[in-house]
Amino acid sequence: MAHLTIEELPSEEYYMPGNALCAGCGESLAMRLALKILGWRTIVITVPGCMSAALIMGASAVPLLVGPFASGGALLSGVETALEAKGVKDVNVVAFIGDGGTADIGLQALSAVVERGHNVIYICLDNEAYMNTGGQRSGATPLRAATTTTPGGRLFRGKLQPKKNIPLIMADHEAPYVATASIGFALDYMEKVKKAAGIRGPKYIQVLCPCPVGWGYHESKTVELARLAVATRVWPLYEVEKGRLKITYEPRTPKPVREYLRAQRRFDHLTEEDLAELQKLVDEGWAELKLKARSAEE
Amino acid sequence: MPVSRFIDGNAAAAYGVKLCRPDVVCAYPITPQTPIVEYIADFIARGEMASKYITIEGEHSAMMATVAAASTGVRTFTATSSQGLAYMQEGLFYAAGSRLPIVMAVVNRSMGPPWTILAGHDDAIAQRDTGWIQLYCGSGQEILDTVIQAYRVAEDERVLIPIMVCFEGFVTSHCYEQVIIPDQEEVDSFLPPYKPPYKLDVEDPMILTTFAPPIHWMGYKKKHDEAMEAARKVIAEAEAEYAERFGRSHGGLFQAYRCDDAEAVVLTMGSLASTTKVVINKLRELGFRLGLLKLKSFRPFPREELKQLLGNVKAVGVLERNYSVGGWGGAVFLELRSAFYKVADGPRILNFVAGMGGRDVTPLEIEAVAKKTLRAAQEGKGEREVEWLLGEIG
Structure with a gap:
């Protein structure tokens, strides 16, 4: 597939400015870029979260349906089936749902829409906590990150469990297309959205969307953080097609994980030992991913 | 030509749905509703029904996928019972608040625990305030006819409110009776294709389920209530035309x-x-001047019509399969008593709580209820205002 270039990006906007989201919001960028690719023949689904607060107030220029927190997969199923009943075949049905609505309360409906094989795109806007309610931990919050419900104190030391790996869970559902992305790698992300739109069946993309408020950094640094997550291999970019995992961007000389962590207040409480532990876990995770990618090549 | 078939209540519901040609059916199995899900799957498998069928993974999703399909502008059907109905409650508010004309069969079963799979109206009554129309049926024929009328009423632009077609688990859902199944053409002429006033449509983009600021929120509720009031007339009209x-x-x-x-x-x-x-x-043969009022529409509650009809009656005994614990009586009793508040010389109103958790309600018990109500009419007061029919076991 030929790579997208900046020049090729459509100038049309389907994600409207002047909405309620914060300055430097990663999710805003993720929705704007995806809708540029998907275009006006798109119906958007969302559930409560930062993105619904924006979309519902008029940020969506395409038709929008908002449902209960747990219902993302169900809403996708219903809209797609109704379009099928009407004989409409050329409309993208896409969900923008946060990590809480995906990894926690909406996991059953997500699993089911994929299992039933509906022709939909599910984009998880991953800012790694319940940011719309002020930053509580979700299943997608990474190990040791401080949230309002997992504070970084002397005893509690942030979240005690690792991040739930939804992309690989989706890959194990045998979804025809699964990908991770980062708003710091806009073209890679948009290519993935474009690819997803061209494949029939359920597609899942989890895009890392840094959150200045929840992560604790200056709003001008969102894209930088999104790039750093990839450059440190904390958030690898890959896609899984027909069970074959392919790493889509490989940082040649990875930056130390500390560089990413120290740039965010949610990791302020980390000790030197913590940093070493997290570096080790990232290295192990990367090695495992490389193994999966290699076995797919063979 | 209409045909007569010996079928159970669930099949009557399924035949009714088939005749209404919903575009999308989305339901999850639960006893005693399961046969509806299966009958419809069979109709589709045999090519007798053209609906798209979502074999959903739970009731919360069942309601929300149905809401989403209805929001896309198509006719929809779902069905559930008891625990499943409770599980979809959040979606019930979405369906009603979005004013989507969804029709749902609710096969009534008491809410556990204590665990039961048997009849009781307490499941649907608990959803009273979700803003749905609730129509209660007592036979297979009534179920079939009511499903057809329900689409007509729900989709009427004066109404646009989802409807629960309720009937009791096992006693009605699994009871076989002769049911007349009308001609498709006859139903088609009674029930025109659904024309949604609003829908998700890329040609005419709009944001559904939007946010309402405080100055507007209550206005939406008021409109909903006005439509519910209008539904009293529309239900009666639909029934008259159907008849x-x-x-x-x-x-x-x-x-x-x-x-x-x-x-x-x-x-x-x-x-x-x-x-x-x-x-x-x-009892009439024995000279007792007694009547029966079979209430079908609990929401909207036909208070004016009932006040008129029961205004000259001296006592009403409300026999019902639900109870509000910690309140004082069942929902129908409370509603009726409220309707007659400050009506001079209104009837004495007694409540008989019965038949929940599948408890049998025998003719002898009903005879006692009728006689007690008559005695209250004659003596001007009842033995007890609220009485539980618990028989000898309790």
Whole structure:
């Protein structure tokens, strides 16, 4: 597939400015870029979260349906089936749902829409906590990150469990297309959205969307953080097609994980030992991913 | 030509749905509703029904996928019971608040624990305030006819409110009766294709389920209530037209039986009405001036119509399969008493709580209910205002 270039990006906007989201919001960028690719023949689904607060107030220029927190997969199923009943075949049905609505309360409906094989795109806007309610931990919050419900104190030391790996869970559902992305790698992300739109069946993309408020950094640094997550291999970019995992961007000389962590207040409480532990876990995770990618090549 | 088939209540519901040609059916199995899900799957598998069928993974999703399909502008159907209905409650508010004309069969079963799979109206009554129309049926024929009428009422632009077609688990859902199944063409002419006023459409983009600021929020609720009020008229109209076309009537909002000169009336919903009818006939022969009022529409509650009809009756015994714990009586009793508040010389209203958790309600018990109500009419007061029919075991 030929790579997208900046020049090729459509100038049309389907994600409207002047909405309620914060300055430097990663999710805003993720929705704007995806809708540029998907275009006006798109119906958007969302559930409560930062993105619904924006979309519902008029940020969506395409038709929008908002449902209960747990219902993302169900809403996708219903809209797609109704379009099928009407004989409409050329409309993208896409969900923008946060990590809480995906990894926690909406996991059953997500699993089911994929299992039933509906022709939909599910984009998880991953800012790694319940940011719309002020930053509580979700299943997608990474190990040791401080949230309002997992504070970084002397005893509690942030979240005690690792991040739930939804992309690989989706890959194990045998979804025809699964990908991770980062708003710091806009073209890679948009290519993935474009690819997803061209494949029939359920597609899942989890895009890392840094959150200045929840992560604790200056709003001008969102894209930088999104790039750093990839450059440190904390958030690898890959896609899984027909069970074959392919790493889509490989940082040649990875930056130390500390560089990413120290740039965010949610990791302020980390000790030197913590940093070493997290570096080790990232290295192990990367090695495992490389193994999966290699076995797919063979 | 209409055909007569010996089928159970669930099949009657499924045949009714088939005749209404929903575009999308989305339901999850639960006892005693499961056969509806299976009958419809069979119709589709045999090519007798063209609906798209979502074999959903749970009731919360069942309601929300149905809401999403209806929001896309198509006719929809779902069905559930008890725990499943409770599980979809959040979605019930979405369906009603979005003013989507979804029709849902609710096969009534009491809410556990204590665990049961048997009849009770407490499941649907608990969803009273979700903003749905609730119509209670007592026979297979009534279920089939009501499903067809329900689409007509729900989709009427004066209404646009989802409807629960309720009937009791096992006693009605699994009871076999002769049911007349009308011609497809007849139903098509009674029920035109659904024309949604608003929908998700890329040609005419709009944001559905939007945010309402405080100055508007209550206005939406008021409109909803006004549409519910309008539904009283629309339900009656649909019933009258249906009766004319198909030659059958189940009374619309309610059915009054031998109430004209009655001193006392037993009021009940669903299948208990048929047993009560037999009891009333027997007692009439013995000279007791008793009538039966089978209430079909609990939401909207036909308070003006009931006030008019029962205004000259001296006592009403409300026999019902639900109870509000910590309140004082069942929902129908409370509603009726409230309707007659400050009506001079209104009837004495007694409550008989019965038949929950599948407990049998015998003709003898109903006879006692009728006689107690009559005594209250004659003596001006009842033995007890709220009485539980617990028999000897309790």
